[in-house]
Amino acid sequence: MKVVYEAANLIDAHLVRHALEAEEIPVFLKGEALLGGMGELPLFGTILVCVPDVVWPEASDIVAALPLNQPPEPVDEEAPELPPGWLPA
Template identity: 85%
Template sequence: MKVVYEAANLIDAHLVRHALEAEEIPVFLQGEALLGGMGELPLFGTILVCVPDVVWPEARDIVAALPLNQPPAAADAVDDLPDGLPA
């Protein structure tokens, strides 16, 4: 197994997992059970999305194409306001 993505949180990990499984790539989430552990375990950055070595290049390309950790596209704020409201 090789790490294809280090998730910032549980939601990111599952988004990547579902994208890979949609392409029939088997996925293992390493560290999912440790999330929120106390003591010396960190609360974030512990979930690794792993795939078999054979499909790692394909999985890497799929993960690279995902819009992860990107801010939403900024809409034109003036166009979204009702008439008569200042921007």
Template identity: 50%
Template sequence: MKKVYDALNNIEAHLALHQLQQAGIHAYIEGEHLLGGMGELPAIGSICIMVNDQDEAEANEVINNWDNIEIN
């Protein structure tokens, strides 16, 4: 499995996951359930999106396209 995205929070993780699923890429969120135990420690970097090794390049393309969308 390869990490393709570090999310700032659960919402961002699920948005990224949905984009990958819409593109037909099997992915999952890792670290989502650790947030409750973080306490006052920063949670950045603890939630990430994982994909199969063979899907890494396509997943990176999907994530980059999604992450660069300008909202007016």
């Protein structure tokens, strides 16, 4: 198995995992059970997203296309005004 992504946190690891599994690529999260351990284990950066060697090129392309660690898009400040008494859903 090869590491295709080193996750900053559990949420990132599962987002990558689900994206890869949606393309029918088997995924193993190494270090998931160690997250938040005490002692010499770090609290962050311990989860490695691993895939089989034969699908690593395809998996790395999928991970590269994901919008991970990017700032959110700016909010449109010129949103249309709603009639009085209406709240956005």
